[in-house]
Amino acid sequence: MEMKDTRSGFGAGLTELGQTNENVVALCADLTGSLKMGDFATKHPDRFFQVGIAEANMIGMAAGLTVGGKIPFTGTFANFSTARVYDQIRQTISYSEKNVKICASHAGLTLGEDGATHQTLEDIGMMKMLPGMVVINPCDYNQTKAATIAIADYVGPVYLRFGRPKVPNFTPKNQDFKIGKALHLEEGTDVSIFATGHLVWQALEAQIELKKQGISAEVINIHTIKPLDNNAILESVKKTKCVVTAEEHQMNGGLGDSIAQLLSRELPTPLEMVAMNDSFGESGPPMKLMEKYGLTSKEIIQSAKKAISRK
Amino acid sequence: MTKIPKLENITIQVRRDIVRMVHDNNSGHPGGSLGCAEFMVALYFEVMNHDKNFKMDGIGEDIFYLSNGHISPVWYSVLARSGYFSVSELATFRKLNSRLQGHPATEEGLEGIRMSSGSLGQGLSVALGTCQAKKLNNDNSIVYTLHGDGELQEGQNWEAIMYAAGNKVDNIIATVDYNQKQIDGSLEDVLPMGDLKAKFEAFGWMVFEEERGNDMESILNVLNAAKSETKKGKPIVILLYTEMGNGVDYMMGTHKWHGSAPNDEQLEIALSQNEETLGDY
Structure with missing residues (x-):
C-alpha cells in the first residue's frame, strides 16, 4: 500500500x-x-x-x-x-x-x-x-x-x-468528489461503521477482522460531516440496526455527535463512538498516540461487538 | 447651491436620520454616528467613485468598509440618501425582520454593505484583501475604511497595519475616527494609545492629521490630499479629530452618548438644532 x-x-x-x-x-x-x-x-x-x-x-x-x-x-x-x-x-x-x-x-x-x-x-x-x-x-x-x-x-x-x-492512499486516483455524498466502501448487514478522515482506513481494517470472526460490517466513509448524507446513513442503519462512529476528534461536537442527533430524531439505534473522550492529547509518535487514546481498528472492533450486543 | 453648503445640508438631514432612528428603538449608537456624519457625507456625495446600483464585487468602483460597525445609523442614512435603497427603509432600523441590523450585515442583501462588522478590529484586514483583489484585477479604484480610535486596541489591526506597509498596499485610505472616547470613558482613562501618528509612521504608513474633522471643507481637503498620495508604495491613514455627538449640543463633549438613545424630549431638542433639509423618512 x-x-x-x-x-x-x-x-x-x-x-x-x-x-x-x-x-x-x-x-x-x-x-x-x-x-x-x-x-x-x-x-x-x-x-x-x-x-x-x-x-x-x-x-x-x-x-x-x-x-x-x-x-x-x-x-x-x-x-x-x-x-x-x-x-x-x-x-x-x-x-x-x-x-x-x-x-x-x-x-x-x-x-x-x-x-x-x-x-x-x-x-x-x-x-x-x-x-x-x-x-x-x-x-x-x-x-x-x-x-x-x-x-x-x-x-x-x-x-x-x-x-x-x-x-x-487507498481511494481511486482522480476520483470524482461530491460534497455531502457518503461513500460505501464495504457492504455489510450486522453493523454500520461510519468513519471520517484517518479513521476510515482503521474502519476497513476492523471490517476485515470482524469478517474473520463472522461479523458482517458495513463501512461508510463520511468525508463530509456537514451537510451530512442523512439518506445514506439512514438506509444503512435500517439494514444493520446498530452503529459505530469513528473519528480523530472529540466525542463532543464531532461526526458521532452529528449521527447521534440524526438517529435520535429519525431512527433511534444503539450507537458506539470511537473518539477522544474529553481529554487533550500529548507528545508522541502518531500511531502510538492513536493507540494510547483508543482511536484504532481495535477499538472499532470492540465497539462493533458492543453495538451489536445492544440491538 | 455651491458644493460645501450642499454637502452640509445633506449632513443636517443625516443627523436627523441618526437621532430619529436611534430614538425610535431606544437603542443604537448616536455619538459616533454624529461625529462621523460630515466624513461619511463627504465620502459618498463627493469623494468616492461609486455606483448606487449595487454590485457585490465592486469592480471598477471605490469601496468603503465600516470597521466600527456600531455607527451603522450614519452609514444606513448616507447609503439611503445616496440612493442605494429607499429612505423609508430607515424606519425599520433594529426592528424585527429588518435588513438594517443593529450592526451592518450582508445576509439579507442590503445594498451598499459588502461585509458584516460589529465585532471590532476586523475591517482593515478585509479592506486589504479587497485592495489585493483590485490589484489582481488591474482595477485602479481605492478602498476606504473607517475605524474607531478605541478599536485600534484590538490586536488584529496591528497585524493588518504591518502587512499593508510590508506589502506596499497603496490603494487604501484608512480613516480613524479620533474622538478620543470609548464606551467606558476617555481613551486616556481606558487604555492610553500614545502617539498614534508616530505609531503608524513607525509601521511604515503615510499619516495625515486633520484636526477639523467635522468641517466639511477640511475633510474634503484631507481626503483629496490623501487620494493624491495613493499608488506611491505606502498605505495611507487619516487621523480625523472628530467631536462625538457633533451637531447635537448636549451629546457633545462626553462619551455618554456612545450607545444610548435620546428620549422624546431630547429628540425634540436634537431635531430643533437640525432643521429638516431633504425631508424626513
Whole structure:
C-alpha cells in the first residue's frame, strides 16, 4: 500500500487549481512548507499572499479578496485555522457568506510530537456549528486532492481538514468528489461503521477482522460531516440496526455527535463512538498516540461487538 | 447651491436620520454616528467613485468598509440618501425582520454593505484583501475604511497595519475616527494609545492629521490630499479629530452618548438644532 500524507494531496490539488482556475488565490500564515503550498506560491507569486504569523489578518484578507471575485484558499494548522480565528470566521466568512476555503492541516492527534497545544480535536465541532459552513475531512491523499479541487467549484464557505502523517492512499486516483455524498466502501448487514478522515482506513481494517470472526460490517466513509448524507446513513442503519462512529476528534461536537442527533430524531439505534473522550492529547509518535487514546481498528472492533450486543 | 453648503445640508438631514432612528428603538449608537456624519457625507456625495446600483464585487468602483460597525445609523442614512435603497427603509432600523441590523450585515442583501462588522478590529484586514483583489484585477479604484480610535486596541489591526506597509498596499485610505472616547470613558482613562501618528509612521504608513474633522471643507481637503498620495508604495491613514455627538449640543463633549438613545424630549431638542433639509423618512 502506497503511504502518502493528506496535506500533500491538498498541495497537489491547489497546484492543479492554479493552472485551471485563475480566480483561485492562496494565503498562508508562515507554514507554506508544512501545508505543501510552495508549488502554487512559486508558479503563481501574484496570486499567493504570505501574511506572516498573523492568522486573524489572513482570515479577514481572505474575506476581502472575495469582494473582487477571487476564490481564496487559506492555509495553516487546524488549530490556527479555527480556534484562534473563530470570531473572524464567524463574522467575515460565515455570517457574511463569503466564498472562502479554510484549509487546515495537522488536525488531530496524528500531528504527533508537537503535542496538545497543536493537536486540535475540537475543530469539526466549532466549524459545523457555524451556519452555512461546509465541513469536509477526507481520508487519504487522493481524496484530499479531489476534495481540494471540488470545493473551488462550490460557492460558499468550506472548512477542509487534513493531516500531517503519511497514511495508506487507498481511494481511486482522480476520483470524482461530491460534497455531502457518503461513500460505501464495504457492504455489510450486522453493523454500520461510519468513519471520517484517518479513521476510515482503521474502519476497513476492523471490517476485515470482524469478517474473520463472522461479523458482517458495513463501512461508510463520511468525508463530509456537514451537510451530512442523512439518506445514506439512514438506509444503512435500517439494514444493520446498530452503529459505530469513528473519528480523530472529540466525542463532543464531532461526526458521532452529528449521527447521534440524526438517529435520535429519525431512527433511534444503539450507537458506539470511537473518539477522544474529553481529554487533550500529548507528545508522541502518531500511531502510538492513536493507540494510547483508543482511536484504532481495535477499538472499532470492540465497539462493533458492543453495538451489536445492544440491538 | 455651491458644493460645501450642499454637502452640509445633506449632513443636517443625516443627523436627523441618526437621532430619529436611534430614538425610535431606544437603542443604537448616536455619538459616533454624529461625529462621523460630515466624513461619511463627504465620502459618498463627493469623494468616492461609486455606483448606487449595487454590485457585490465592486469592480471598477471605490469601496468603503465600516470597521466600527456600531455607527451603522450614519452609514444606513448616507447609503439611503445616496440612493442605494429607499429612505423609508430607515424606519425599520433594529426592528424585527429588518435588513438594517443593529450592526451592518450582508445576509439579507442590503445594498451598499459588502461585509458584516460589529465585532471590532476586523475591517482593515478585509479592506486589504479587497485592495489585493483590485490589484489582481488591474482595477485602479481605492478602498476606504473607517475605524474607531478605541478599536485600534484590538490586536488584529496591528497585524493588518504591518502587512499593508510590508506589502506596499497603496490603494487604501484608512480613516480613524479620533474622538478620543470609548464606551467606558476617555481613551486616556481606558487604555492610553500614545502617539498614534508616530505609531503608524513607525509601521511604515503615510499619516495625515486633520484636526477639523467635522468641517466639511477640511475633510474634503484631507481626503483629496490623501487620494493624491495613493499608488506611491505606502498605505495611507487619516487621523480625523472628530467631536462625538457633533451637531447635537448636549451629546457633545462626553462619551455618554456612545450607545444610548435620546428620549422624546431630547429628540425634540436634537431635531430643533437640525432643521429638516431633504425631508424626513
